[in-house]
Amino acid sequence: MREAHERELRAIYESQVDSVFRFLVRYTGDTALAEDLCQETFLRLARSMHRQSVRASPAPWLFRVARNLAVDEFRRRKRRQAYRNRKERKVEAPRHPDQLVHIALSRISPKERELLLLVECSNLGLLEIARAERVSESTLRKRISRARAKFREEYTKLEREEP
Secondary structure, eight states, rough: OOOHHHHHHHHHHHHHHHHHHHHHHHHHHHHHHHHHHHHHHHHHHHHHOOOOOOOOHHHHHHHHHHHHHHHHHHHHHHHTHHHHHHHOOOSSSSSHHHHHHHHHHHHSSHHHHHHHHHHSSSSSOOOHHHHHHHHHHHHHHHHHHHHHHHHHHHHHHHHHHHO
């Protein structure tokens, strides 16, 4: 039984680790932090493999845990004032397109940012994301559309600011 759980855990890890890591890098903007949070996400998966709900659909569960861990970390940083300092930091020109993406993402709401990152960086389909977000697929599509429009607006503003 234990070997079966280990094989199942290894298969989930191998199929999801890159997507979870990409999501966390984009969500946090910090590769080292993303590595730590990704590791913690999979440790929690290992501890929760006995639950049928986790084993039935591990991908949405993983992204929810990853997001919650990132939010918790931001709360800790905010208490220490590090998050505020990071947010106020100016980026020197010329800016790389990845920097523009990160800045534009930071200017939209956390919920919209999370949604865009789930859609763009995970291997999850819309139905799986809708289940993870606990909304209908049509509601999810509307939210994605609004989030993309806001992101596009912020990105365009940043491009115009370029020297």
